[in-house]
Amino acid sequence: xxxxxxxxxxxxxxxxxxxxxxxxxxxxxxxxxxxxxxxxxxxxxxxxxxxxxxxxxxxxxxxxxxxxxxxxxxxxxxxxxxxxxxxxxxxxxxxxxxxxxxxxxxxxxxxxxxxxxxxxxxxxxxxxxxxxxxxxxxxxxxxxxxxxxxxxxxxxxxxxxxxxxxxxxxxxxxxxxxxxxxxxxxxxxxxxxxxxxxxxxxxxxxxxxxxxxxxxxxxxxxxxxxxxxxxxxxxxxxxxxxxxxxxxxxxxxxxxxxxxxxxxxxxxxxxxxxx
Numbered sequence: 001x002x003x004x005x006x007x008x009x010x011x012x013x014x015x016x017x018x019x020x021x022x023x024x025x026x027x028x029x030x031x032x033x034x035x036x037x038x039x040x041x042x043x044x045x046x047x048x049x050x051x052x053x054x055x056x057x058x059x060x061x062x063x064x065x066x067x068x069x070x071x072x073x074x075x076x077x078x079x080x081x082x083x084x085x086x087x088x089x090x091x092x093x094x095x096x097x098x099x100x101x102x103x104x105x106x107x108x109x110x111x112x113x114x115x116x117x118x119x120x121x122x123x124x125x126x127x128x129x130x131x132x133x134x135x136x137x138x139x140x141x142x143x144x145x146x147x148x149x150x151x152x153x154x155x156x157x158x159x160x161x162x163x164x165x166x167x168x169x170x171x172x173x174x175x176x177x178x179x180x181x182x183x184x185x186x187x188x189x190x191x192x193x194x195x196x197x198x199x200x201x202x203x204x205x206x207x208x209x210x211x212x213x214x215x216x217x218x219x220x221x222x223x224x225x226x227x228x229x230x231x232x233x234x235x236x237x238x239x240x241x242x243x244x245x246x247x248x249x250x251x252x253x254x255x256x257x258x259x260x261x262x263x264x265x266x267x268x269x270x271x272x273x274x275x
Contacts, residue, residue, distance in 0.1 A: 030225040031059075033066035034204040037117075037146065037196070042070050044144045044194065044272045045113040054111045054136065056101050056129070057119035061087030061094055062204070067115070068093035075111070077104065101129035109138040117146040118206055121172040122227075126179070130186035130273075137275045143188065145271040146196070148207070149176050152268065156208050157261040158217075161241035165233040169207070172232075179271055188273040195266025208267050214254055218242055 041063065047053060049071030055064040058076030060083050068074040074094040078084050084096050099105045101116075101123055114133045123129045133143045150170045159166045174182070176193070183191055198211040207226050210216035223229035229238065248254040 030205040030222050031062060032203050033062040034199075034202055035066070036199060037204065038063060038066035038070070040194070040196070040270060041115055041117070041144055041146065042067060042072075044270055045072075045115060045142055047072055047113045051113065052111045053113040053115060054104075054106070054133075055094070056104070056114060056116040056133065057122065058087065058094075058096075059083045059119075061090060061096065063115070063117050064094045065091045072113075075106075077101070102132060104132040104136050106136045108135055109141075110136045112138045112141045114141070114143045115146075116144075118148075120145060120147055120174065120179070126174055127182040127185050130182050130188070134186045134188060134275060139275065141275045143183075143273040143275070145179070145273075146268060147173070147179070147271065148268045149173060149179075151175070152265050155261055155263040155265055156211070156267070157258050158208065159261070160257050161217075161245045162229075162233060162237055164237055165228055168232040169228040176269070176271075183271075183273045188275060190274040192272045194270040194272065196268040196270060198267045211258075211267060214245060214249055214258075218246060 045053060045067075050073060052073045052075065053067060055061075055067070055074060055076045058064045058078050059080070061076045064074045064076035064087065068091070075097060076084075076087055076094045077097045077099045078087075079098065079100050081098060084098055087094065088096050097105060101119075102125060114137055116133075120126060120129070130143070137143060150173045153166060153170045153173060156166065180191055198208055200212040202209045205216060205222050205225060207228050210222075216222045223233075223238070245254070248257060
C-alpha cells in the first residue's frame, strides 16, 4: 500500500483542521467557485442532472453549490465545523456533513461521482482517502480531483518573491506519480489527466490566481484566503516579497520575471479516475 504522509515540519491532521477553522471565517471574501472550473468538473464527472455526487473536503461549499446549480444532487463533506457553518449559511442546495475523507460516513456505492478540489495535500494519508472514495462510488463511477503538483509549483513565478513559502507548499503536494500510485492502490482502473491554465479572469483566488494579476498578492485579504500564505509563510518573507513585487510592478520588470517562468506543464491539473 502506498501512503503519502507530510514532512515532519508540516501541519498535521489537527493543525490542518484548526487552520481551516481559522481561515474559514473570512474565506468567502476572496474564494468563490470559478465557472470554468465548475464546468470542467461537471464534464469530467460525466453525470446527468439529478444524479448524486459527493464533494470531499468541500470547505465552504463553493463548488458543491456550483455543481448543485448545474443539476446534481450534491453532498458536501468537510472536517471543519467553521467551513460547514459557512456552507449551510449560503445554501441548502447541498447536504452538509461533518466528517473525514479517510472515514466517509456513507454506505458502499452511494454515489456515481465524487469530486475533490484543491484539498488532497491536506489529507494525512492519501490512499486511505482514495480507498474511501472508491468504496462509496458506484460501478463505473468517477473520482475527479483538481490539484497542483510539485512539478507545476516549481514553475510559478511566486518562487521569485516567496521562495521559502513555495518550497514549504511544494513539500505538501503529492507528485502525480504518488497520486496515480495511490489511486491504483485504491482500486481505480482508469486514470486520465487534464492540465489547467490559470485564466486572466479567474474568480477563485487560490494560490496562483494572480498569475496574470500580480497586484492581487499585495492585498492582505487575498493572502488570508490562501492556505500557503496563511500558515506556511514567514511574515518577514511576505513583507520583503511584497515590497520587491511592488517595486518590480512599478518598474515593469515583473513582465520579465513572469516570462522567465513560462512552461508547458499547466498550472494545475484535473485527475479523473474511473472505478
